[in-house]
Amino acid sequence: MxxxxxxxxxxxxxxxxxxxxxxxxxxxxxxxxxxxxxxxxxxxxxxxxxxxxxxxxxxxxxxxxxxxxxxxxxxxxxxxxxxxxxxxxxxxxxxxxxxxxxxxxxxxxxxxxxxxxxxxxxxxxxxxxxxxxxxxxxxxxxxxxxxxxxxxxxxxxxxxxxxxxxxxxxxxxxxxxxxxxxxxxxxxxxxxxxxxxxxxxxxxxxxxxxxxxxxxxxxxxxxxGGVQVSMLPVSTSAAKIAASTSTSNLQGMNLGAVTSSYAKAVGLPTAYGAWVIDTVKGSTADKAGIKPLDVIVEVGGQEVANAQDVAEISSRIRVGYKTTVSVWRNQAKRDVQMVLRNE
The missing domain is CATH 2.30.42.10 (PDZ domain)
Structure with a gap:
């Protein structure tokens, strides 16, 4: 057969x-x-x-x-x-x-x-x-x-x-x-x-x-094969940009810039906020429930435009104080409570 x-x-x-x-x-x-x-x-x-x-x-x-x-x-x-x-x-x-x-x-x-x-x-x-x-x-x-x-x-x-x-x-x-x-x-x-x-x-x-x-x-x-795509990484420049605008390990988070295409993909009206690239297990951010690919849009009720804003706003809040962090996740805004540590 x-x-x-x-x-x-x-x-x-x-x-x-x-x-x-x-x-x-x-x-x-x-x-x-x-x-x-x-x-x-x-x-x-x-x-x-x-x-x-x-x-x-x-x-x-x-x-x-x-x-x-x-x-x-x-x-x-x-x-x-x-x-x-x-x-x-x-x-x-x-x-x-x-x-x-x-x-x-x-x-x-x-x-x-x-x-x-x-x-x-x-x-x-x-x-x-x-x-x-x-x-x-x-x-x-x-x-x-x-x-x-x-x-x-x-x-x-x-x-x-x-x-x-x-x-x-x-x-x-x-x-x-x-x-x-x-x-x-x-x-x-x-x-x-x-x-x-x-x-x-x-x-x-x-x-x-x-x-x-x-x-x-x-x-x-x-x-x-047919028509081949470029084998060079398509986003090396994007990674450099993200690295230059990131705040490494802030409260246990690696933060990057929100691009216009990413904002559109996740349903944000404009490209603002700080993109959580990854989190350190057991860190302040991890314990608060912040996850990789979240976009931080507010800290303590103050709007976040970029990763640097997260650092600046956090520096003005007393260490050990529990503050509300608003993140954009699954096409919706949600709040988590995070206890700030001394950076």
């Missing part, structure tokens, strides 16, 4: 499992593969195409997952990563920003600042990827859900292949789980695109694939 016909039954079965889990068999928190990610492919995204969520996922769950995804986009996510990983992550940013979905735009802005900040910290330089593709859409597998269904807990799930493309010709099937390429483990979708990007055009990637409850090796020839 033709493998693709045989796979039809497997596709139905896995789809039913995914539907029963509201799509949680794959990591819906990976921003490149969220339901609005088609904009990334349209922008000429570097490796292959993003997928979409299963139709059973409710809008409420989708928004909740997007918010969790946005919260991940902090410098700490990228500090343990290689420069190649950061570069590939930054290459996806234009697609986020071109989306019509405000939350995905917010994710793009967050990634632009977070990843670029670490790019500068590490003094990274371009990896000069070869620009190959294998022609498939994919999602990072969710370890917890995969374990419940006896699937590998790390790797990527194939959601579709491009007819006539390298993956299609090699026999890669929908719902295959790829766990390694040329004996290098694949932890997530960005790692996979890095491996493909580093492979010379025309070379072969031996993919370790989980299919029909067993592993097998599928050789895939790396093909040429």
């Amino acid at each position: 033709d493998a693709r016909l045989k796979n039809a039954g497997r596709t139905v079965g896995v789809t039913l499992i995914m539907s029963s889990l509201s799509g949680c068999i794959v990591d819906q928190l990976d921003p490149f593969y969220y339901m609005y990610g088609a904009a990334i492919a349209a922008s000429g995204g570097y490796e292959d195409t993003p997928s979409s969520l299963t139709p059973s996922s409710s809008e409420t769950n989708q928004n909740a997952n997007l918010q969790k995804m946005i919260s991940r986009e902090t410098p700490d996510r990228y500090r343990p990563r290689t420069c190649e990983y950061i570069e590939m992550s930054l290459a996806e940013v234009p697609g986020y920003l071109s989306s019509t979905n405000a939350m995905l735009k917010q994710a793009g802005e967050a990634r632009k600042v977070a990843a670029s900040q670490v790019w500068l910290e590490k003094s990274c330089s371009s990896a000069n990827f070869h620009g190959g593709r294998v022609g498939m859409s994919m999602e990072t597998i969710d370890a917890q859900s995969a374990a419940l269904h006896s699937l590998p807990t790390t790797g990527i799930v194939v959601l579709s292949t491009v007819p006539g493309g390298p993956a299609y010709k090699a026999g890669i099937l929908v719902n295959d789980v790829i766990v390694a390429a040329n004996d290098q483990p694949v932890a997530d979708s960005v790692e996979f695109r890095v491996l493909v990007g580093k492979a010379p055009l025309g070379s072969t990637l031996n993919l370790k694939v989980w299919r029909y409850m067993a592993f097998q090796t599928v050789p895939v020839v790396v093909g040429t």
Whole structure:
């Protein structure tokens, strides 16, 4: 029986499992593969195409997952990563920003600042990827859900292949789980695109694939890509601007400037306030409930125009005094109580 016909039954079965889990068999928190990610492919995204969520996922769950995804986009996510990983992550940013979905735009802005900040910290330089593709859409597998269904807990799930493309010709099937390429483990979708990007055009990637409850090796020839996006980080200058306007570790927060595009993405009427890039665990800000990607708009009833305002207003308030800090979060203003420490 033709493998693709045989796979039809497997596709139905896995789809039913995914539907029963509201799509949680794959990591819906990976921003490149969220339901609005088609904009990334349209922008000429570097490796292959993003997928979409299963139709059973409710809008409420989708928004909740997007918010969790946005919260991940902090410098700490990228500090343990290689420069190649950061570069590939930054290459996806234009697609986020071109989306019509405000939350995905917010994710793009967050990634632009977070990843670029670490790019500068590490003094990274371009990896000069070869620009190959294998022609498939994919999602990072969710370890917890995969374990419940006896699937590998790390790797990527194939959601579709491009007819006539390298993956299609090699026999890669929908719902295959790829766990390694040329004996290098694949932890997530960005790692996979890095491996493909580093492979010379025309070379072969031996993919370790989980299919029909067993592993097998599928050789895939790396093909040429379409129009390539720039591999240079798209926001190095933005990161420098943010760094120059930030107040490092003020009350346990790293603050940056609110750009007009970020203000629009989060629903602020104008570009004002101080963007919380990240917080120190256990710090005054963390204990008060201030979170990364919040925008501080008021301190002690006084409007905040930028990060410097937070420092100046705080300096006029008695140390140890509990003051109200107003933040913009999830398209709404909310208040938290913060006890100021001596800076």
